[in-house]
Amino acid sequence: MKILIENHIVKIANIEIGGQNPIVAQSMTNTNTLDTQASVNQIIELVNAGSKIVRLTCRSIKEAENLKNIKELLIKNEIRIPLVADTHFSPAVAEAAAVYADKVRINPGNYIDKRRQKSKFTEEEHKEELIKIRGKLGRLIEICEENSTAVRIGVNHGSLSERMLFRYGNTARGMYESAMEFIKIFRELNFHNLVISLKASYVPTMMEANKLLHDEMHKKGFYYPIHLGVTEAGDGEEARVKSAAGIGSLLAEGIGDTIRVSLTENPIEEIPFADKLIEIYGKRQTLPMPYYELNRTSKPQIILKYNSHDEEELLINSSVDFTRLNESGLYKKLKIITNGEPKNELSDIILQALGIKYSKAxxxxxxxxxxxxxxxxxxxxxxxxxxxxxxxxxxxxxxxxxxxxxxxxxxxxxxxxxxxxxxxxxxxxxxxxxxxxxxxxxxxxxxxxxxxxxxxxxxx
Missing domain, CATH: 3.30.413.10 (Sulfite Reductase Hemoprotein, domain 1)
Structure with a gap:
């Protein structure tokens, strides 16, 4: 019997995400959020580059409240773009930001749970933490409803709470359970303006977590938009390979509603590459598996052949194609050929991005x-x-x-x-x-x- 899916479309200021809405690219400022002019200048640069959503860090209530001044100056410059407040550690900061931001990102790993160097938790302690979380989220929900503010439940692989580490280890399952714990509370409190993200720096973990989230939401009969990203990817060609392998491969499976390509570079550089991933793979359906040849030796080698690709297209296509073909992890060798010429360095970068073979640091x-x-x-x-x-x-x-x-x-x-x-x-x-x-x-x-x-x- 086919399960009817409660499919939530989320409105963030003037943009709707989820459902059949276009997949959108976003980025994050690297300015001091208290520096209104510098933040506005960079947001305008990001908008001109094509970013559809911009996130700003909010470490304090002062930074959260300064979002009001940033929005007002943007409006004076005739710029209307959804602003997301990135908050950690403090429910009070998230609550302050929710008054002015169009979306607030909270991290389940540090929203309530504090690092106490505990390695074991009783069932009673677990339940007590859930009661605390529910209480704090209840207040945040009230403010979000008053101000039409969305919430992103943003789980990071490296900042799972000690409770989650005790129950599930530092795993993709732990990431999923961390998000689902918060989703359940939001649903019980009848708040559905949610976006979910499960990010990791290791591509296979990021992919496993998001596929689990996608599948389990369908099984449970509801679906919230998913924001995709490979966090701490670094810079240069290596970072783009990781992002293509993780984000592009999930988009090719019909998973993902917004994306960010995280680069240790000027944030403006993130948008063109993100847009290219969306252009190629953001079809909102499972795309056919790519053509490949197989060298059947004791260590089977996938051979990918391309013609008339520019360097960026080659990097993206080969990263995504090999990642999809090698989901089982069976293949340890890769050969890329374009216009008859081998691309050995690119092959090595892809193998390293997937943790298969390391050729450098x-x-x-x-x-x-x-x-x-x-x-x-x-x-x-x-x-x-x-x-x-x-x-x-x-x-x-x-x-x-x-x-x-x-x-x-x-x-x-x-x-x-x-x-x-x-x-x-x-x-x-x-x-x-x-x-x-x-x-x-x-x-x-x-x-x-x-x-x-x-x-x-x-x-x-």
């Missing part, structure tokens, strides 16, 4: 935003320049506490913003050096890598 880096207190774009370039040759080593470059130790995933080393021009350095999740001046931090990182026996000369 792996970098996990968050996109810059208003929380970042040092120049993460330049710092990532410095770190990569000195350490890219360390094959298989995972290095996380993070801008702030929100994307700090938790979002470093299973990185071997962490380079995390600690304040204005200051960096904390980690070996896995153990802090080694605190408040290092950013001009000295890369050399200090190399010193720590050497002390732990992970350094190699480029010729080795």
């Amino acid at each position: 792996e970098f996990i880096a968050c996109p810059s935003c208003g929380r970042t207190l040092f120049n993460i774009i330049d710092e990532l370039k410095k770190v990569k320049q000195k350490t890219s040759h360390l094959k298989g080593l995972k290095i996380a470059v993070m801008g702030c506490i929100v994307n700090g130790i938790g979002e470093m995933a299973d990185a071997d080393y962490g380079y995390v913003g600690a304040g204005a021009g200051k960096v904390n350095l980690y070996k896995q999740k153990q802090i080694i050096s605190k408040n290092i001046n950013e001009s000295l931090a890369v050399d200090e990182l190399i010193k720590i890598i050497k002390e732990n026996g992970d350094w190699k000369l480029e010729t080795e």
Whole structure:
């Protein structure tokens, strides 16, 4: 028997998402939200680049309240675009932002649950936390209903609550359950103006979580729009491959209503690539599987052949095609041929993005935003320049506490913003050096890598 789906279309200011509405690209400012003019200038740049929704960080009630001034100045400039407040740790900030923002992003991992270094929770403790969450969400819902504000339940793989880690581990299932716990409460309180996102820096985990969310919502008889993104993807070709593999492959399966390509670059650069993914794969249906050849050896190799593709199309198509063909993880080798010429470097980047084979260091880096207190774009370039040759080593470059130790995933080393021009350095999740001046931090990182026996000369 076919289940009737309660399909929710969400209105965010002047845009509707979900259903058969167009899939839209969005981005995030990297300005100080208290700097009204700088924020407005960058929002206008993003609008001109094609962004349909813009998110701003809100660390404090003052930043949340300044959204009012930002919106007023945008209107004076005849710019009308949905603004999203990105909030963490504080229900009070989310509530303040909901008065002025068109949508508020909350993170179930830190909205109520606090890090208490607990590894076990009784059933009674679990129920007590749910009661607290319900109470706080009830107040947020009242404000959202009064102001026609939508909510994004935004789960990040690296910031699951300790309760979820205890029950499900740091898994795609844990991400799904974290979101569904909040969805259930919102539904019980009859609030449906919801968007859901499950983001991870590791592409297979991000895809598994979103497919689970998509399938389970259908089974339960309701559906809310899904926002897609591979978080901490980094910069350059590697970041675009990760985003294409994760976002593009899900769009090709008919999953996704809004997307963000997170780059540790100027946020303006995110939009053209996101629009290209939507143009190719945003058909709102499952697309046919691509043609491929198979080299049947002891280690089967997928061979993808293309003609008349420009570099961007080749990167996107090959990343998505191999990811879809290799959903089972059976294939460990890839060969890409375009106009008769092999593209070995691109093949290696795709294999590394999917965690199959590492040919150089792996970098996990968050996109810059208003929380970042040092120049993460330049710092990532410095770190990569000195350490890219360390094959298989995972290095996380993070801008702030929100994307700090938790979002470093299973990185071997962490380079995390600690304040204005200051960096904390980690070996896995153990802090080694605190408040290092950013001009000295890369050399200090190399010193720590050497002390732990992970350094190699480029010729080795």
